[in-house]
Amino acid sequence: MKTSKKVKPAATPKPYTELPLNQILQGNCIELMNSLPEKSVDVIFADPPYNMQLKGELHRPDNSHVSAVNDEWDKFDSLAVYDDFTREWLTAAHRILKDTGTIWVIGSYHNIYRVGSILQDIGYWVLNDIVWRKTNPMPNFRGTRFTNAHETMLWCNKGEGYNKYTFNYDAMKALNEDIQMRSDWVLPICSGKERLKVNGHKGHSTQKPESLLYRVLLSSTNKGDVVLDPFFGSGTTGAVAKKLGRNYIGLEMEDKYISLATDRINMVEPLTGDALEITPAKRAQARIPFGNLVERGMIKPGTVLVDPSKKHSAKVRADGTIISKDDKGSIHQIGARVQGAPSCNGWTFWHLEVQNNLIPIDTLRQQVRAELH
Amino acid sequence: MKTSKKVKPAATPKPYTELPLNQILQGNCIELMNSLPEKSVDVIFADPPYNMQLKGELHRPDNSHVSAVNDEWDKFDSLAVYDDFTREWLTAAHRILKDTGTIWVIGSYHNIYRVGSILQDIGYWVLNDIVWRKTNPMPNFRGTRFTNAHETMLWCNKGEGYNKYTFNYDAMKALNEDIQMRSDWVLPICSGKERLKVNGHKGHSTQKPESLLYRVLLSSTNKGDVVLDPFFGSGTTGAVAKKLGRNYIGLEMEDKYISLATDRINMVEPLTGDALEITPAKRAQARIPFGNLVERGMIKPGTVLVDPSKKHSAKVRADGTIISKDDKGSIHQIGARVQGAPSCNGWTFWHLEVQNNLIPIDTLRQQVRAELH
DNA sequence: TTGTGCCTTGAATCTCGCA
DNA sequence: CTGCGAGATTCAAGGCACA
Numbered sequence: 011m012k013t014s015k016k017v018k019p020a021a022t023p024k025p026y027t028e029l030p031l032n033q034i035l036q037g038n039c040i041e042l043m044n045s046l047p048e049k050s051v052d053v054i055f056a057d058p059p060y061n062m063q064l065k066g067e068l069h070r071p072d073n074s075h076v077s078a079v080n081d082e083w084d085k086f087d088s089l090a091v092y093d094d095f096t097r098e099w100l101t102a103a104h105r106i107l108k109d110t111g112t113i114w115v116i117g118s119y120h121n122i123y124r125v126g127s128i129l130q131d132i133g134y135w136v137l138n139d140i141v142w143r144k145t146n147p148m149p150n151f152r153g154t155r156f157t158n159a160h161e162t163m164l165w166c167n168k169g170e171g172y173n174k175y176t177f178n179y180d181a182m183k184a185l186n187e188d189i190q191m192r193s194d195w196v197l198p199i200c201s202g203k204e205r206l207k208v209n210g211h212k213g214h215s216t217q218k219p220e221s222l223l224y225r226v227l228l229s230s231t232n233k234g235d236v237v238l239d240p241f242f243g244s245g246t247t248g249a250v251a252k253k254l255g256r257n258y259i260g261l262e263m264e265d266k267y268i269s270l271a272t273d274r275i276n277m278v279e280p281l282t283g284d285a286l287e288i289t290p291a292k293r294a295q296a297r298i299p300f301g302n303l304v305e306r307g308m309i310k311p312g313t314v315l316v317d318p319s320k321k322h323s324a325k326v327r328a329d330g331t332i333i334s335k336d337d338k339g340s341i342h343q344i345g346a347r348v349q350g351a352p353s354c355n356g357w358t359f360w361h362l363e364v365q366n367n368l369i370p371i372d373t374l375r376q377q378v379r380a381e382l383h
Numbered sequence: 384m385k386t387s388k389k390v391k392p393a394a395t396p397k398p399y400t401e402l403p404l405n406q407i408l409q410g411n412c413i414e415l416m417n418s419l420p421e422k423s424v425d426v427i428f429a430d431p432p433y434n435m436q437l438k439g440e441l442h443r444p445d446n447s448h449v450s451a452v453n454d455e456w457d458k459f460d461s462l463a464v465y466d467d468f469t470r471e472w473l474t475a476a477h478r479i480l481k482d483t484g485t486i487w488v489i490g491s492y493h494n495i496y497r498v499g500s501i502l503q504d505i506g507y508w509v510l511n512d513i514v515w516r517k518t519n520p521m522p523n524f525r526g527t528r529f530t531n532a533h534e535t536m537l538w539c540n541k542g543e544g545y546n547k548y549t550f551n552y553d554a555m556k557a558l559n560e561d562i563q564m565r566s567d568w569v570l571p572i573c574s575g576k577e578r579l580k581v582n583g584h585k586g587h588s589t590q591k592p593e594s595l596l597y598r599v600l601l602s603s604t605n606k607g608d609v610v611l612d613p614f615f616g617s618g619t620t621g622a623v624a625k626k627l628g629r630n631y632i633g634l635e636m637e638d639k640y641i642s643l644a645t646d647r648i649n650m651v652e653p654l655t656g657d658a659l660e661i662t663p664a665k666r667a668q669a670r671i672p673f674g675n676l677v678e679r680g681m682i683k684p685g686t687v688l689v690d691p692s693k694k695h696s697a698k699v700r701a702d703g704t705i706i707s708k709d710d711k712g713s714i715h716q717i718g719a720r721v722q723g724a725p726s727c728n729g730w731t732f733w734h735l736e737v738q739n740n741l742i743p744i745d746t747l748r749q750q751v752r753a754e755l756h
Numbered sequence: 757t758t759g760t761g762c763c764t765t766g767a768a769t770c771t772c773g774c775a
Numbered sequence: 776c777t778g779c780g781a782g783a784t785t786c787a788a789g790g791c792a793c794a
Contacts, residue, residue, distance in 0.1 A: 063769045070765090071784040073724040079767050089503060118767060119512040119537075123503065126496025130462060138529045139492040141514045143567050144766090146787040150563060152770035153552040153784055156511045156602075159565035161767075162535075164492075179526040190523060192532035194516050194567070199766060202789050216767050229529075296569075301558030305594040306571070312658030328601060328627065328654065329554040329661040338662070340561060381518050381571060508769080546771080552784095562786070665783065666772075672781090715781060728782050 029236060032252070034260040034268050039240035042261045043102035051106045051259070052176070052235035054113040055226060055247050057218060058099070059084040060121045061092045070151050079215045083263075089124065096121075096128050099240060104132055106238070110174045112137065112230050116163045116218070126164055134166035137175070141194040142222060146201070165230070175230070182229050191229070197221045206244055206270060213270045214244035223250035231256050245271025252278045296382050298375045300341050300356065301330025308374050315341075315360040318368060322348040324360070332360075341371070402609060405625070407633040407641050412613035415634045416475035424479045424632070425549070425608035427486040428599060428620050430591060431469070433494045462497065469494075469501050472613060477505055479611070483547045485510065485603050489536045489591070499537055507539035510548070514567040515595060519574070538603070548603070554661035555602050564602070570594045579617055579643060586643045587617035596623035604629050606659060618644025625651045628659050669755055671748045673714050673729070674703025681747050688714075688733040691741060695721040697733070705733075714744070 023037060023045040035042050062084060068076040086092040103113060113134065115125050130136065140163040147159040167175045182191035197219060204220060206213035223246050231237060233255045239247035242260030244267060251258035252275055262268050303309045304326060311328045324334035324344050332344050339347070341356025357375060361368040396410060396418040408415050476486055486507065488498050503509065513536040520532040540548045555564035570592060577593060579586035596619050604610060606628045612620035615633030617640060624631035625648055635641050676682045677699060684701040697707035697717050707717050714729025730748060734741040 060767060061769095062767060064767095065769070067725075068768065068770060069725055069784090073722070073726065074764080076768075076770095077765080084767085118769095119499070119509050120767085120769065122512075123496050123499025123537075126492070127500035130496065136492050136496075138531065139495075139535070140529065141516070141533055141567065143514070143516070144787095146766075147565070148766045148768070149785040149787090150768080150770060151784055152768095153563075154770045155550065155768095156513065156538075156555070157563045157565045157786080158511065158768065158770095160514055160567050162512075164496075165529075173527075177527060182529070190526075190530045192520070192530045194514065194533050198788075201766065201787095205766090212766090297560075299558065299560035299562075301560065302569075305558065305597045307577075307593060310658075311654050312656070325657055327658060327660050329551075330558045330560075331662055333657055333660075340557070382569075510769090543769080670773095670781080713781075726780095726782080728784085730782070 029257075030259060031236065031257045032248075032259075034242055034245070034248070034262055034271060036262060036265075036268060038263065039261040040099050040102050043099070043106055043238075043240060046106045046238075046259075048105050049108045049111075050236070051238045052108055052111050053227070053231050053237045054103050054107060054111070055223065055237060055239050056099075056103070056113065056115045057216070057239070057241050057243065058096070058115065058117070058121070058125070059086070059241070060118050060216075061086050061089075061124075062118070062120050068151065076148075076151070077212070077215075081215055092121070093124055093128065096125055097132070100125075100128055100132055100134070103238075103240065104134065104168060107168055109168060109172055110176065112165060112167050112175045114163055114165050114226055114230070116142075116161055118158070118161050122162045122164070129164060129166055133169045135168070135170045135172065136164060136166050137177075138165045138193050139163070140165060143194055143196045145196060145198045147199065163226070176232055176235075178229055178232075182225075185225070185228070195222070195225060197225075200246075206274060208266075208270065214267060217244040218246045220246055220250050220253075223247055224254070227251060227254050227256055242271055243267050245274050248275045249278050253281055255280055255282075296379055298378050299330065300371070302378065303371070303374050304328070304330045306378070308377070309362070309371070313362070315371065316363060316368070317345075317348075317359055318361060324348070402630075403632060404609065404630045405621075405632075407615055407618070407621070407635055407644060409635060409638075409641060411636065412634040413472050413475050416472070416479055416611075416613060419479045419611075419632075421478050422481045422484075423609070424611045425481055425484050426600070426604050426610045427476050427480060427484070428596065428610060428612050429472075429476070429486065429488045430589065430612075430614050430616065431472070431488065431490065431494070431498070432614070433491055433589075465494065466497055466501060469498055470505070473498075473501055473505055473507070476611075476613065477507065477541065480541055482541060482545055483549065485538060485540050485548045487536055487538050487599055487603070489515070489534055491531070491534050495535045495537070502537060502539055506542045508541070508543045508545065510538045510540055510550075511566050512537050516567050516569045518569060518571045520572065536599075549605055549608075551602055551605075551661060551664070553664050555598075557662040558598070558601070568595070568598060570598075573619075579647060581639075581643065587640060590617045591619045593619055593623050593626075596620055597627070600624060600627055600629055601661065615644055616640050618647050621648045622651050625653055628653055628655075669752055671751050672703060673744070675751065676744070676747050677701065677703045679751070681750070682735070682744070686735065688744065689736060689741070690718075690721075690732055691734060697721070 022041055025045050029050055064078050117125050142161045144159050150157045200217045200219040227250055236257045237251045238259040240261045242262040248258040248260050309326055311326050313326045314323055316323045324332040326332050331338050332341055334344050334348055337347055341360055342354055345354030345356040345359040357372040358370055360371050395414055398418045402423055490498050515534045517532050520530055523530045573590045573592040600623055609630045610624045611632040613634045615635040621631040621633050682699055684699055686699045687696055689696045697705040699705050704711050705714055705717050707721055714733055715727050718727030718729045718732040730745040731743055733744050
């Protein structure tokens with residue numbers, strides 16, 4: 011398989027006089043972009059290597075092995091090498107973008123600050139940074155940091171003043187129950203049947219979910235537009251473009267990914283007419299941790315909580331746990347223990363005493379929920 | 384009011400031989416940080432200016448004043464000046480941080496990519512990027528972009544390998560109802576009574592909510608730690624530090640903000656006693672060798688230990704090692720080997736069978752710990 | 757057919773103290 | 776500074792077997 015990486019055109023690719031639509035071009039994305047006509051592409055979506063620098067092996071608490079992204083294409087000798095690579099492909103991208111065009115680049119904290127800085131250096135103008143909040147990220151198995159639960163996309167036009175870009179404001183609003191679409195998008199990672207497999211293993215180590223590309227393309231392209239993806243990989247961009255009646259151009263070096271993406275896109279049935287209508291995301295009841303009320307100052311650490319009969323009391327601590335006679339834990343745990351019960355809903359069990367009235371702490375939770383909509 | 388901006392010490396501040404705790408120092412934050420002792424500060428929280436047009440408040444690296452507001456910089460000059468300024472203050476910050484220290488920097492897409500890139504260039508190691516997801520952001524009135532509904536914080540230690548930083552994992556988990564705290568934080572913006580007013584107008588244009596600093600300080604500092612804020616502004620960092628029993632040092636140029644913050648912090652009532660306690664890390668608890676239980680007679684040599692599935696068993700020996708099918712070693716080593724796992728926590732893996740109930744040997748350890756207390 | 761419980765898996769910069 | 780060994784550490788979904 012190693013050899014496939016070396017499959018490249020022997021020479022610089024011949025310049026294209028017209029756009030090779032709905033194809034995957036094999037080769038180095040910088041050379042390929044340089045061979046395309048200038049100002050010819052409506053939108054670029056790019057998922058470049060993140061340059062993650064993983065050290066050893068990682069195991070889950072149950073001792074199962076975490077399969078890492080250790081592909082050769084993600085390895086760079088230094089930040090400087092990564093920066094040079096980034097500057098080169100973003101410069102090539104700028105040339106082929108129409109003046110009305112925009113570019114999306116996705117990354118994580120490992121690379122997105124390099125990318126964002128270089129985008130601005132080149133002259134791109136950031137329209138938004140979009141946070142993809144994953145509903146089901148991988149946890150932090152060692153308890154050393156916050157769970158890395160999001161990735162970031164930068165959405166830019168060609169420069170300050172290039173203001174005729176496409177933004178389908180109303181479609182986005184409709185997609186979001188008639189409220190302006192925000193810069194944070196809550197979407198699951200790509201798993202289940204959508205995740206492409208080869209011989210029972212991941213077909214690509216970093217396949218993106220179609221829902222993400224769906225929103226990207228629906229927001230920033232029109233039907234018939236040309237979308238170019240310089241790091242085509244498993245071809246999510248192409249699959250969603252075809253589904254939405256957009257034209258795609260995929261650039262990819264490796265045989266195995268080209269064949270994976272080709273098969274995948276061939277299976278895609280384009281949506282037509284009404285089928286293009288959108289199912290709004292269901293809004294689940296937000297989970298409000300008790301600690302959130304403490305952070306927000308709605309309940310001060312040191313406050314005493316009581317049960318309705320005032321037989322039991324507990325004191326709130328700074329981290330949102332409570333303490334009753336040296337027994338510490340969550341509102342639910344302590345509520346259960348003081349009663350000798352197997353479980354307890356702390357939200358309805360514990361009360362605040364305000365001017366001789368007992369108010370269940372659940373009232374405060376409802377206030378917070380109300381703020382959220 | 385314009386004049387207040389020019390209030391600066393005439394000369395470079397005199398070096399401090401010890402930390403000026405719980406004070407606001409007036410002047411240029413770079414000069415002030417350079418006057419503080421090296422490796423003396425536990426955590427830095429910084430909310431630097433976002434504005435790339437600088438408004439004459441910033442200085443070139445040689446400290447020459449960047450002249451008037453009406454200079455027509457093109458954006459490249461502006462970015463370069465901003466970068467130089469950022470590099471300078473982040474370098475000064477690196478010097479005064481303890482080797483166990485960490486830094487937080489908050490920003491928006493206008494500046495955070497410059498900041499992140501320079502942090503990495505200096506050698507800081509990103510631990511997380513945290514997204515503050517605002518529950519009540521300002522809408523995008525013109526409908527030309529997505530609602531800009533978040534800001535980003537970078538949390539870094541001094542470099543790869545500086546791994547003894549403070550992260551109160553268990554307290555964060557408790558604050559989030561026993562689920563790992565994620566990298567996206569949902570918190571409201573600062574408004575209502577919390578928002579400081581001067582003559583009916585905002586006292587500071589970018590006052591951060593106390594809830595944000597609460598989570599920052601609770602996660603990455605311990606009681607009594609020193610927190611420095613080089614862009615003190617309205618003093619949110621100081622207010623929350625005082626409330627949580629941490630020491631603060633505020634750096635600020637402008638008279639009006641110093642007086643605003645001083646009054647504010649004077650009103651803060653520190654939390655005391657139990658209220659300040661947080662869930663401790665398991666690693667911080669006393670180490671009890673398994674052999675200790677044998678010595679104390681809590682487990683007799685010859686006792687048989689089993690795993691929860693009763694697939695594996697082992698016999699306790701007089702020296703606190705155990706033996707399973709002629710394989711001898713610690714509870715952890717044998718636990719790992721019988722499972723063919725890379726590692727094992729013997730305390731939770733091995734159980735005693737008492738009257739048909741399986742009791743993890745960890746409960747015995749807890750008894751010993753309780754006695755020590 | 758539907759519900760339950762078990763198993764698998766995901767762009768991850770993932771330990772620490774002591775000899 | 777390195778090596779060794781104790782011992783701490785996971786959330787949401789989807790698939791599948793089985794009742």
